[in-house]
Amino acid sequence: MKKNKFYSYIFKRKSIRNYDLTPLDDAKLKEISEYLNSLKPIYDDIKTELKIISPDYVKRRMMKEAPHYIAVFSEVKEGYLTNIGYMLQQADLFFSVNGLGCCWQGIPAPTKELVGSSSLDFVIFIAFGKPKDPRSLHRSSVSEFKRKSLGEITDIAGADELLEVARIAPSATNSQPWFFTGDKNLIHAYSVEPGFIKRFTKKYIPIDMGIAICHLQIAAEHFGKKAEIVFDKTAGANVHNGRKYIASLKIK
Ligand SMILES: Cc1cc2nc3c(=O)[nH]c(=O)nc-3n(C[C@H](O)[C@H](O)[C@H](O)COP(=O)(O)O)c2cc1C
Incomplete structure (x- = not known):
């Protein structure tokens, strides 16, 4: 999967909310997981944990289902939320560059089990997967x-x-x-x-x-x-x- 050309995709990316619910294959999930482990933080001293999880651990609260989610956890310290925005936007662009859809998801809540699975605090989800309609993945003009x-x-x-x-x-x-x-x-x-x-x-x-x-x-x-x-x-x-x-x- 590509880890460059992010600049040009800033002008094309968009939030995807309708997914093909078929899970991605293990090899692809492994590559995504490896990429998530390489995200650059603003602050090196804030611990973070990013888990790829299934929808079973997500209380969706009206949001449409996605085949996969990143559950984002962080140590709570000065600047931790800005750090999360900075790190996970790299993932948003990575998905877009590689033909996958994603969407930051502030509305859904984690299940108790998910919250208990990390020693860090749950922050937010990012839904991801193949878009239901591949033609909907990118914007074709900045005017959109x-x-x-x-x-x-x-x-x-x-x-x-x-x-x-x-x-x-x-x-x-x-x-x-x-x-x-x-x-x-x-x-x-x-x-x-x-x-x-x-x-x-x-x-x-x-x-x-x-x-x-x-x-x-x-x-x-x-x-x-x-x-x-x-x-x-x-x-x-x-x-x-x-x-x-x-x-x-x-x-x-
Ligand atoms: C921190 C954050 C939380 C968000 N939470 C949700 C959400 O819960 N549900 C949703 O459908 N979109 C959510 N979004 C997506 C925004 O609505 C979307 O980014 C914005 O409308 C701009 O559209 P675009 O991403 O297609 O450019 C969230 C975005 C951010 C950055």
Whole structure:
């Protein structure tokens, strides 16, 4: 299975909710499992555990069934949710590149047995498998993304190529809770509080931010730059128009 070309699939990927329920073969599941073990974290010192499980351990709460799920567990530490967003978005793109569908699943709950199977805390599921309709797997144009405009998510000039990939990143209920400020060499990522209607998505905001940071770093690397995730003391000390500082990307 391919582990490259992620940049171009940022423009094609989409959440898949209708699956062919035939399980993937063991060889493919093994490759997926190996890839999951190689995901890059933001923080090396936060323990995580990713298990590929069957739908038997998922209380789906109205969500359609998938043949497989990744059950994501983590140690609970400062930054752990952003770390999970950053890590598992690599898996989202890996599935898309390799012709499989997936969808972040915040609504379903784990069974007691699943919760008890790890010493870490359950965080979220990602459903995956073959899409029921292979033609539905990818978007054919960026216009198919329902997203805010660049002007609504940043005040940085001269970094549109990079920020475009954050703009089209997935987020819980598509709330797109991000704002990027700074300049093209040091991009500060802030999160925006959701409005009243989307207030129940608040707990996913740090995950969404990790997803957008993952996209930004992939784009920077695509353009031959190094993008280091740093914590900028000045940006961190400032609340930016009520927004919360998450992290910065130093682009060289
Ligand atoms: C943290 C997180 C949780 C999500 N939870 C669900 C969910 O429970 N059910 C669902 O159908 N989609 C869920 N989604 C998928 C979003 O609705 C989807 O990413 C967003 O609408 C953008 O669409 P796209 O992924 O096709 O670009 C979730 C996404 C994220 C990032």
